[in-house]
Amino acid sequence: MDLFLMFYLHRNIINSKVDEQFETLLANGANHRDVLMEYYSNTTIKHIVLMERDANREVIITDQQGEILGISEINAELIDQVKPYLVGLQTDKDKVLVSDWHDSPYIVSAHPYDINTGQSGYVIMLSSTISIHEMVADLSLHFAIAGVTSFIVLFIVYAVLSKVITRPLIRMKEATEKLSEGDFQVRLSVSSKDELGELAGSIQKLANDLERLKSERNEFLASIAHELSTPLTYLIGYSKVMSRGNLTEQERQQYLEIIVEESNRMKELMKNLLDLAKMDENSFTVKKAFFAARPFFEGIHKLIEPSFAMKNMKLTLLCEGEYQLFADALRLEQIVINLLDNALNYSDEQSEVILQVSQNEEKTIISVMDSGIGIPANEIAFIFEKLYRVEKSRSRAFGGSGIGLSVVKELVEAHGGTIEVKSKRGKGSTFTITI
Ligand SMILES: Nc1ncnc2c1ncn2[C@@H]1O[C@H](COP(=O)(O)OP(=O)(O)OP(=O)(O)O)[C@@H](O)[C@H]1O
Ligand SMILES: [Mg+2]
Known part of the structure; x- marks a missing residue:
C-alpha cells in the first residue's frame, strides 16, 4: 500500500x-x-x-x-x-x-x-x-531515501508495538489458558497503567480469587468432614454399646438421648449447609412484602421463650411503635432466631437478652443484646465466615457448627441490609441489623 x-x-x-x-x-x-x-x-x-x-x-x-x-x-x-x-x-x-x-x-x-x-x-x-x-534522478533519490526511512520507521514501530501490545497479550492468553486448566498459580506483571495493564490486573485478581476460593473450599470441606465425623463417632459408638445388650434401663435411656441429640445436631448442620449452598447458587429468592412488626416479633418471642426459660434466662422484647416491615417474613424469622439462639447459647444462666426493634427513617433496626461471654476483639472480623467458631472447643461445648452467622449475613445482604456487631469479652454482645 x-x-x-x-x-x-x-x-x-x-x-x-x-x-x-x-x-x-x-x-x-x-x-x-x-x-x-x-x-x-x-x-x-x-x-x-x-x-x-x-x-x-x-x-x-x-x-x-x-x-x-x-x-x-x-x-x-x-x-x-x-x-x-x-x-x-x-x-x-x-x-x-x-x-x-x-x-x-x-x-x-x-x-x-x-x-x-x-x-x-x-x-x-x-x-x-x-x-x-x-x-527525475534527484526526485527518485529522494523517494528512495524516504522509502527506506519509512520502512525502517515502520519496522521500529512494529517492534515496539509487538513488545508493548502483543507480548503482554500473549502472556495473558497463556495465563487464562493456565487458569482454565485449573492451575491458578499465575504471575502477570502489571506494569502499564493503560487498558492492557488493567486487563492484566483483572486476570491476576481473578487468578488470586480462584486460588483463594480453592483453598477456602478445601478448608470448608475439611471442616464439614470434621463436623460430621464427630456426631457420627458418637452415633456409632453408642449404637454399638446398646447393641451389646445387658444395659440398665437408665443407661439405655441416657444413650438413646445422646443418639437423638447427635442426630438432631447433624440434621441441623445439614439444613444450614443446604441453605448456604442455595445462597451460593443464588437459587433462593427473597420475597419481600409489607407486614406489621409487632405481631411478627411477638410470635418469635413466644416460640423461643421456652428455651430461655429452660436455662433460667429472660428474653425481653422491646417493640414500641406500630411499624411496618418490608421483608421476607420467613427469612427474617430465620435471621432473628439464629441471633437469639446465639445469645442464648453464649450467655450464662440468669442473664437477660433484649430483642429491640425500632425505626429510623425508612429503615428498621433490629438489635439482639446479651450480657454473655462476648467475643474476643481479634475474632470479631471472622465470625461471619462459614464454619468459623470462636475458640473451637468453646462452641463445640455449646453445640454450634459455625454456620449460623454466615447464613444470617447472606440473608441480611440479600435483603439489601447490613449487620454490625459490638462485643466485649465477658461483658456481652450486641448484633444490630438494619433492613
Ligand atoms: N452472642 C454471642 N456471644 C458470644 N459469642 C458469639 C455470639 N454469637 C456468635 N458468637 C461466636 O461466633 C461464632 C460463630 O457463630 P455462628 O452462629 O456462626 O456459629 P455457631 O453458633 O457456633 O453454630 P451454629 O449457629 O451454626 O449452630 C460462634 O461459634 C461463637 O463463638
Ligand atoms: Mg449460632
Whole structure:
C-alpha cells in the first residue's frame, strides 16, 4: 500500500515538473515571437539569439524557406537534430515538435511569425532534457531515501508495538489458558497503567480469587468432614454399646438421648449447609412484602421463650411503635432466631437478652443484646465466615457448627441490609441489623 502510494506520488510529481518545463518553453518561445513581430529587424533577431546564449535553452529563427536567420549556438549536431522537423513545417499555432524527453536530447517547440507576405517563419525553441533527467534522478533519490526511512520507521514501530501490545497479550492468553486448566498459580506483571495493564490486573485478581476460593473450599470441606465425623463417632459408638445388650434401663435411656441429640445436631448442620449452598447458587429468592412488626416479633418471642426459660434466662422484647416491615417474613424469622439462639447459647444462666426493634427513617433496626461471654476483639472480623467458631472447643461445648452467622449475613445482604456487631469479652454482645 505504502509502496503503491509512493509510486503514484513519484509519477505525479515528475509529470507536473515536466509539464512545467514545456510550459516555460512555450511561454518563452511565444515571448520571443511577439518581440520579433513587434520590432522585426536583424538587430532584434540578434538580441533574441543573444538572450538564450547562456541558458540551457536554445533558439533558432527561420525564414519562410526554412533557412536559419539566427541561432543561439552554432552547433552542427543541434542543427541536424532540428532540420528534419523544419522541412515542410506547417503550423499557424504554437506547437510542441518534440515532446519525448526520455530519449531525445531536446524538447522542441515552434512559434510561427508573420510580419508581411514576404517575411514569415518560425521561432524554434529547444530545451535540453538533461535538466529534466537530473530532476527525475534527484526526485527518485529522494523517494528512495524516504522509502527506506519509512520502512525502517515502520519496522521500529512494529517492534515496539509487538513488545508493548502483543507480548503482554500473549502472556495473558497463556495465563487464562493456565487458569482454565485449573492451575491458578499465575504471575502477570502489571506494569502499564493503560487498558492492557488493567486487563492484566483483572486476570491476576481473578487468578488470586480462584486460588483463594480453592483453598477456602478445601478448608470448608475439611471442616464439614470434621463436623460430621464427630456426631457420627458418637452415633456409632453408642449404637454399638446398646447393641451389646445387658444395659440398665437408665443407661439405655441416657444413650438413646445422646443418639437423638447427635442426630438432631447433624440434621441441623445439614439444613444450614443446604441453605448456604442455595445462597451460593443464588437459587433462593427473597420475597419481600409489607407486614406489621409487632405481631411478627411477638410470635418469635413466644416460640423461643421456652428455651430461655429452660436455662433460667429472660428474653425481653422491646417493640414500641406500630411499624411496618418490608421483608421476607420467613427469612427474617430465620435471621432473628439464629441471633437469639446465639445469645442464648453464649450467655450464662440468669442473664437477660433484649430483642429491640425500632425505626429510623425508612429503615428498621433490629438489635439482639446479651450480657454473655462476648467475643474476643481479634475474632470479631471472622465470625461471619462459614464454619468459623470462636475458640473451637468453646462452641463445640455449646453445640454450634459455625454456620449460623454466615447464613444470617447472606440473608441480611440479600435483603439489601447490613449487620454490625459490638462485643466485649465477658461483658456481652450486641448484633444490630438494619433492613
Ligand atoms: N452472642 C454471642 N456471644 C458470644 N459469642 C458469639 C455470639 N454469637 C456468635 N458468637 C461466636 O461466633 C461464632 C460463630 O457463630 P455462628 O452462629 O456462626 O456459629 P455457631 O453458633 O457456633 O453454630 P451454629 O449457629 O451454626 O449452630 C460462634 O461459634 C461463637 O463463638
Ligand atoms: Mg449460632
